Amino acid sequence: MLVLSFAVSGAGNCVTVEDMPYVYARSRLGSFVLPARCPHRGGPLHLATVEPDRARLVCPWHERASSVRRALSSGVPVVRNGNRATAVFPHDAGTPHHLTHRPLSADLAGKTLEDRS
Amino acid sequence: MSNVGPYRPFELGGADLREAVKRYTSNPLYLDNEEWENDDNPYRRQLRPQVVEHLDFDRVLGRDEILDYENLAAQRILTTIYETDLVFFPKSGLSDPAKWADFTNFYSSSNRVLGEMVRPALERHVFGFLDTEVEVSGKWTKDSLEAFLRTLEDRPQEPSKPESAIRNSSDPERAARMWLIQFAPDFLSEASPMIRNALGYYGEAQSEWFKVIIDEYGYGVHDTKHSKLFERTLESVGLRTDVHHYWQYYLSSSLMMNNYFHYLGKNHELFFRYLGALYYTETTLVDFCRRADELLRHVFPGTVDTQYFTEHVHIDQHHGRMALEKIILPVVEACGEAVIPEIVRGFEEFQVIAEIADEDFARQIAWMDGGPRNKELHAPVWEAIQSGRVSAPVAHIVEPHGELSNTHCHNGDELCHIVSGTMRFVSGFNSFQILEAGEGTVINRNRLHGAIIESDECVYEIHSVGDYEKCLS
Ligand code: FES
Numbered sequence: 087m088l089v090l091s092f093a094v095s096g097a098g099n100c101v102t103v104e105d106m107p108y109v110y111a112r113s114r115l116g117s118f119v120l121p122a123r124c125p126h127r128g129g130p131l132h133l134a135t136v137e138p139d140r141a142r143l144v145c146p147w148h149e150r151a152s153s154v155r156r157a158l159s160s161g162v163p164v165v166r167n168g169n170r171a172t173a174v175f176p177h178d179a180g181t182p183h184h185l186t187h188r189p190l191s192a193d194l195a196g197k198t199l200e201d202r203s
Numbered sequence: 204m205s206n207v208g209p210y211r212p213f214e215l216g217g218a219d220l221r222e223a224v225k226r227y228t229s230n231p232l233y234l235d236n237e238e239w240e241n242d243d244n245p246y247r248r249q250l251r252p253q254v255v256e257h258l259d260f261d262r263v264l265g266r267d268e269i270l271d272y273e274n275l276a277a278q279r280i281l282t283t284i285y286e287t288d289l290v291f292f293p294k295s296g297l298s299d300p301a302k303w304a305d306f307t308n309f310y311s312s313s314n315r316v317l318g319e320m321v322r323p324a325l326e327r328h329v330f331g332f333l334d335t336e337v338e339v340s341g342k343w344t345k346d347s348l349e350a351f352l353r354t355l356e357d358r359p360q361e362p363s364k365p366e367s368a369i370r371n372s373s374d375p376e377r378a379a380r381m382w383l384i385q386f387a388p389d390f391l392s393e394a395s396p397m398i399r400n401a402l403g404y405y406g407e408a409q410s411e412w413f414k415v416i417i418d419e420y421g422y423g424v425h426d427t428k429h430s431k432l433f434e435r436t437l438e439s440v441g442l443r444t445d446v447h448h449y450w451q452y453y454l455s456s457s458l459m460m461n462n463y464f465h466y467l468g469k470n471h472e473l474f475f476r477y478l479g480a481l482y483y484t485e486t487t488l489v490d491f492c493r494r495a496d497e498l499l500r501h502v503f504p505g506t507v508d509t510q511y512f513t514e515h516v517h518i519d520q521h522h523g524r525m526a527l528e529k530i531i532l533p534v535v536e537a538c539g540e541a542v543i544p545e546i547v548r549g550f551e552e553f554q555v556i557a558e559i560a561d562e563d564f565a566r567q568i569a570w571m572d573g574g575p576r577n578k579e580l581h582a583p584v585w586e587a588i589q590s591g592r593v594s595a596p597v598a599h600i601v602e603p604h605g606e607l608s609n610t611h612c613h614n615g616d617e618l619c620h621i622v623s624g625t626m627r628f629v630s631g632f633n634s635f636q637i638l639e640a641g642e643g644t645v646i647n648r649n650r651l652h653g654a655i656i657e658s659d660e661c662v663y664e665i666h667s668v669g670d671y672e673k674c675l676s
Pocket residue numbers: 124125126127128129130145146147148149150
């Protein structure tokens with residue numbers, strides 16, 4: 087398994103492993119590791135919105151929706167400590183990876199549940 | 204079944220909490236001391252009850268407020284509450300009727316119950332910020348947990364901020380003594396929080412847990428018990444070994460490190476977090492002890508007894524691996540993967556607290572070393588106040604000879620100005636400035652300090668300037 091640390095926001099907040107970019111998303115329903123490329127046509131999921139009345143993430147390109155709860159419970163295992171996220175990817179240890187920056191939509195860079203309550 | 208009505212969980216807040224904290228801390232055991240140090244009386248701890256009613260414990264302190272006075276006050280109180288579960292005797296015994304009275308008072312049902320009532324609110328006050336600092340999600344499995352935890356084994360270990368602060372201090376011996384004092388609440392009753400988890404009936408991991416404790420306790424041979432080794436370290440550098448002799452010199456974050464384990468051990472719903480935190484400390488302890496041994500021998504060449512630290516290098520080498528392979532993974536096997544997020548959380552939370560403590564101690568050493576400079580800074584800041592360029596709330600104080608302001612800290616910078624008389628201003632163990640009429644000192648935010656009046660009377664002013672640097676322009 088591949089254990090990687092990356093920033094939650096700011097420089098280096100996107101880690102790419104085997105061509106798939108991942109970011110740490112902080113939605114109003116909780117935080118999770120988000121594959122930043124939409125499985126439909128590769129849209130920028132890091133710019134997705136969260137539906138106001140449902141726990142669904144909506145891709146900005148063709149509005150395909152996916153479950154936030156599923157991402158929370160079944161996504162890549164991750165822990166955030168301050169501005170650092172550490173995730174355990176299923177890839178072999180030593181799989182090449184690199185860090186870049188991707189902007190996040192307001193819905194995904196926003197406050198956590200605790201901050202809002 | 205007859206209707207018994209809804210279950211109402213225990214809660215204490217607002218004025219009730221304030222009153223309860225006041226009531227607990229006003230026990231004669233916890234009043235101010237007339238001396239800087241406690242003298243062979245483990246039951247006496249200065250909790251400064253005279254100020255608790257001005258503190259709002261009914262909220263969660265933020266990460267940026269965690270070194271404020273509220274935390275110091277709450278950590279002192281929590282240490283006292285947790286330690287009524289521990290047995291302490293004065294080194295001179297209990298034949299002195301005053302000490303016997305303190306002994307029975309400290310362990311009395313009244314003291315214990317009053318403490319228990321405020322404990323949950325105080326724990327939330329000082330540890331609640333961890334809920335926002337650390338967050339765990341995704342699908343954790345036993346394998347991903349193991350991969351995650353094992354990365355610690357390869358993490359390069361560098362000297363911590365306290366170690367650099369001591370090496371670079373203008374008075375390394377004083378700094379190193381202050382450092383050893385910070386460990387006393389933990390090391391003299393070492394492994395006591397851990398023993399809280401030795402009780403009960405929970406399978407094989409319980410016996411493995413017990414083995415770790417046996418190591419810490421020197422296999423029942425008192426001369427090898429770790430607390431005994433630490434006593435020898437203290438004595439070798441001229442420090443006392445009676446419990447909480449140096450109570451007033453503990454930083455809030457040092458108490459916090461120790462209290463964190465009591466908090467996890469006292470509240471068994473946090474048992475799994477303890478596992479994560481235990482793994483972290485056991486795995487990093489060996490390198491830490493190796494560096495501590497080297498540092499102490501560098502500062503006190505030829506005189507310091509460092510066996511406490513060298514012993515840990517030998518014994519604890521396997522504890523990290525034991526914690527993982529014999530305790531954590533079998534517990535996950537037995538309890539299911541639902542407990543993993545809690546283990547991960549404890550592992551990270553302890554690092555948050557350790558980082559706070561490292562930073563706090565390094566800053567305290569800079570503050571102690573900066574005594575002469577802070578005294579010099581009085582002149583320009585006082586000038587800014589006198590000229591009217593800066594206006595700040597002021598307290599006018601008159602105190603008699605021998606009056607001791609027990610140690611505390613402020614939530615912003617202050618200026619102390621002596622109108623008449625003489626004050627000994629204390630900024631840490633063996634660290635002080637003498638302030639005469641017309642003189643004074645800048646007091647930095649969050650820095651532990653106290654004072655004693657050396658003249659017949661002293662008239663002085665405390666100006667709450669907030670940020671002293673703004674007075675300098
Ligand atoms: S690319 Fe995302 S919905 Fe089409």
